[in-house]
Amino acid sequence: MKKLKYLLVLLVSIFLGLMLIANTSQAKILKVGLLFREFHTDRWQHDRYIFSQIMKNEDIRLYSFSARGSEDLQVAQISQLIQDGVDALVIVPVDGTSKKLSAVLKRAKEHNIILMAYDQMIDKSYINAYVGVDSKDTIKAQAGEILNITTKGNYIFILNSKDQEFHNTLNEAFDFYRKQTEKKYKINTYVIDSSNIHGVLDNLLIKLKYKVSGIFAYDDNVASKAISILHKNNIYSVYVAGMNATANGVIHILSGSQYSTIYRDIASEATIAGSTIVALLKKNKLPKAMNLVSANKYSSHIPTWKKPSTYITKGNIGFLTHNKQAFSDRILRIIHAQVDSNNNIHSP
Numbered sequence: 001m002k003k004l005k006y007l008l009v010l011l012v013s014i015f016l017g018l019m020l021i022a023n024t025s026q027a028k029i030l031k032v033g034l035l036f037r038e039f040h041t042d043r044w045q046h047d048r049y050i051f052s053q054i055m056k057n058e059d060i061r062l063y064s065f066s067a068r069g070s071e072d073l074q075v076a077q078i079s080q081l082i083q084d085g086v087d088a089l090v091i092v093p094v095d096g097t098s099k100k101l102s103a104v105l106k107r108a109k110e111h112n113i114i115l116m117a118y119d120q121m122i123d124k125s126y127i128n129a130y131v132g133v134d135s136k137d138t139i140k141a142q143a144g145e146i147l148n149i150t151t152k153g154n155y156i157f158i159l160n161s162k163d164q165e166f167h168n169t170l171n172e173a174f175d176f177y178r179k180q181t182e183k184k185y186k187i188n189t190y191v192i193d194s195s196n197i198h199g200v201l202d203n204l205l206i207k208l209k210y211k212v213s214g215i216f217a218y219d220d221n222v223a224s225k226a227i228s229i230l231h232k233n234n235i236y237s238v239y240v241a242g243m244n245a246t247a248n249g250v251i252h253i254l255s256g257s258q259y260s261t262i263y264r265d266i267a268s269e270a271t272i273a274g275s276t277i278v279a280l281l282k283k284n285k286l287p288k289a290m291n292l293v294s295a296n297k298y299s300s301h302i303p304t305w306k307k308p309s310t311y312i313t314k315g316n317i318g319f320l321t322h323n324k325q326a327f328s329d330r331i332l333r334i335i336h337a338q339v340d341s342n343n344n345i346h347s348p
Contacts, residue, residue, distance in 0.1 A: 029060075032061070032281075035077055074091075108126070146213075160195075171189075202229060
């Protein structure tokens with residue numbers, strides 16, 4: 001009788017052990033969707049690489065997509081990921097104020113999907129967290145620098161039409177300096193969209209009789225296109241400011257054709273974002289680095305992480321050209337190959 005009881009206990013133990021192994025092997029695989037507004041710049045490729053490493057280390061599947069600048073495509077991608085049963089979405093929105101985006105995010109929320117706005121805030125309060133870099137003060141520093149150099153002229157803002165924050169910040173900065181100084185600024189500002197820069201900028205230059213004092217571009221790649229157009233028209237003495245500190249921007253600053261850019265610590269930004277998603281998925285809580293804020297224009301009390309950006313000119317460009325956090329080894333080699341020890345550019 002005792003042997004029979006022992007055998008039964010042994011069989012039950014083996015059965016429970018097999019059930020535990022089966023349940024463990026069938027444990028749910030977590031899935032995260034990473035959605036970029038576009039993917040043709042070095043910056044977003046760097047972000048995706050960091051995200052992929054974090055998710056790989058945590059045994060989380062990552063699906064990344066580019067909307068190629070299309071709001072409708074991004075909404076369709078999110079819809080498909082909802083249907084595929086993802087657990088979290090990290091979104092760099094094409095248009096953070098889009099009603100279509102808000103509608104699809106509402107549906108995602110109904111499916112209990114964790115939502116993060118990345119690099120740019122999203123309208124409505126559906127998101128669980130926002131991670132970005134605070135460039136507002138740095139953009140104001142750019143504007144202050146140019147207004148210290150000259151007090152008059154035509155200035156062109158080349159913007160992404162889906163994101164007015166850059167334009168609004170520049171306008172605020174110009175208005176601020178006008179009010180804070182005794183100088184009588186005589187500045188005319190013109191706004192054009194970056195999507196059709198070649199035709200529009202050419203026509204504007206003709207209208208202005210090729211008299212331009214400065215160009216503020218939405219990013220360094222757009223600034224690079226503007227510089228090409230200026231040089232094609234034999235215009236060289238123009239203050240050109242960009243953003244996001246790309247390899248093109250660094251090379252142009254070293255050669256003297258671009259005055260400044262703004263460096264955003266992408267490595268920290270992407271690492272915090274990835275770590276936050278992991279914490280929300282596995283621990284259902286935010287990391288200590290996140291702060292509860294109500295200082296954005298869309299909604300209040302969204303857990304947020306924002307790091308200050310750095311204003312870069314030729315004077316402190318070494319911060320970037322020897323910074324492996326800013327660029328990969330491959331990009332640094334390209335920069336160093338094109339610029340000699342005297343900061344002369346070898347090839348455009």
